[in-house]
Amino acid sequence: MNREHLREHLPIGTVVRVNGGSQSLMITTLFPVTEKGGKKGYFDFGAVPLPLGVVNQDLAFFNKEDIDEVLFLGYVDVSFQQLIANYDELISNIQYPKFTVEGYKK
Template sequence: MNKSKKLLPLGSIVYLEEGTQKLVIVGRGAIFEDPETGEQVFADYMGALYPAGLQTNSTLFFQHENIDDVVFEGYHDDEEDRFLKVYHEWEENLKIPRKQID
């Protein structure tokens, strides 16, 4: 993820491009097994349908550029700022490929 793009806080609610349901961001920097290739990849965000929340097999992975509209931005404090600094350093050194999500 480009540092110029602001990583949204947990609890943010978004619509994805061409999406019809709101998603709540429940994780960032998610590493998961790509079902298409079986390889480990990472995504900027992990989300769940809003207002239902986490359900078995309903977690969605997406990138910052897939977001069409931010409905609500989650809580942000000094701890969030510290997390973002560490996150960007982690991402710069990450050897796992970033999943291309269309």
Template sequence: MNEKFDFLPLGSIVVVNGGIKKFVIVARALQVNINGSKQFFDYAACTYPEGINGDRLMYFQHTDISKVVFKGYVDDDEIMMCENIFNAMKKVDIERANVEELKRSMVN
């Protein structure tokens, strides 16, 4: 992970590129297995206002966000957690996942 950005806090509500549906961020820096390759997504989210439905989550990258509708709560713990995520990602050689590739892998 080369570029650094400010992760949105858990609870943030966003709209992703090409959509109008709102999603609430429930996890960050997730490792997934796509076609036998370990990759990561910046975020996992569930639909808003419905919430988590079974095990269905939406995975996406920070660059996939077109609009931040609401920014979640930030305190010292949140700031420290984001730093910990970035420090951990520097130590791991893992490829950034591609949303379109994940969609294709789920169809097959």
């Protein structure tokens, strides 16, 4: 896998640093759905800050293009490889628009 491919398909447990961020985040959720201004949408990833993990049930949401650095690659098994193989189909079945970090902050 090349580096760009890694940013697109990251398994649970992957640790990243996002653009403009100094804290390491561990991916816990793929395609999390959230709500902003009464509208639902999704991001590529949901993550928790390290070393504390879940705090107040809040997740950090971001997309693959927001990742600055992959610090640790999470667990890749057959089920994750199947998810990658079906990635385009999974994305096309999401009924919500994709949010951006900039749009979500407003």
